Amino acid sequence: MQHLDPEVMSLFALDEPVDAGSIDHLRSCPECAAEYAALRRAVNAVRTTPDAGSLERPGANVWEGIHQTLGLSGSVAADPLGSAGAEEAPVTEPEPVKTRNNVAWLRRPATWLAAAAAAVVITTGVVVAVNQTVAPVPLASARLEPLDRFSATGSATVTETSDGSRTIEVQLDKTEARGYQEVWLIAPDLSRLVSLGIMNSSSGRFDVPAGLDLSGYPIVDISDEPLDGNPAHSSVSIVRGTLSS
Numbered sequence: 001m002q003h004l005d006p007e008v009m010s011l012f013a014l015d016e017p018v019d020a021g022s023i024d025h026l027r028s029c030p031e032c033a034a035e036y037a038a039l040r041r042a043v044n045a046v047r048t049t050p051d052a053g054s055l056e057r058p059g060a061n062v063w064e065g066i067h068q069t070l071g072l073s074g075s076v077a078a079d080p081l082g083s084a085g086a087e088e089a090p091v092t093e094p095e096p097v098k099t100r101n102n103v104a105w106l107r108r109p110a111t112w113l114a115a116a117a118a119a120v121v122i123t124t125g126v127v128v129a130v131n132q133t134v135a136p137v138p139l140a141s142a143r144l145e146p147l148d149r150f151s152a153t154g155s156a157t158v159t160e161t162s163d164g165s166r167t168i169e170v171q172l173d174k175t176e177a178r179g180y181q182e183v184w185l186i187a188p189d190l191s192r193l194v195s196l197g198i199m200n201s202s203s204g205r206f207d208v209p210a211g212l213d214l215s216g217y218p219i220v221d222i223s224d225e226p227l228d229g230n231p232a233h234s235s236v237s238i239v240r241g242t243l244s245s
């Protein structure tokens, strides 16, 4: 879904006119509605300033920073509150759409507020993106128990990041393969299996194939594979465990 442009969101928060499509989207999209609510609080906080006339005019470097951060075009590079900007309308009374022209609009404090609000949205987006990158959600885990003549034990944990990609992290207390270790996901009846890759040490991290239904392949298995060039499971498993959430 295409979410609302930060600029449109800012206009919303400032009670500026926006197109009907954007209004429909805001009504039906919880994410944009939440963003709008946050912006709205910021705007209200600014608007409740008792006497806007006593506020200091920001220096040109402030606009420069906003201009740069938002990647605005060169046509609006000049400080809109610079020498010519003597007749701003009050923040609480936006001009009617019909009489607005670009220059007047740029000189109004509301423009600043919109730009600042957009900067908040962008910053928030970056923070959220960073958080999502560093905090994958655990989906399932398995205790790995030794089979037959082996004695290694370990664990496997599946996590999912915000973009839906899944990773399985495997830990063993030792390596016991005579050949090399290969990590598999196997169906409950052992009839189907997916190789996740080679694990040369006692731990490893593997991508889970996108779209693979883990409930159909809940068994984590680490096999001892001879260097015989045969890609199939050797049928010698070192450890095995079943994922549960």
Ligand SMILES: [Zn+2]
Residues within 6 Å of the ligand: 001, 002, 003, 004, 025, 029, 030, 031, 032, 033
């Ligand atoms: Zn949205």
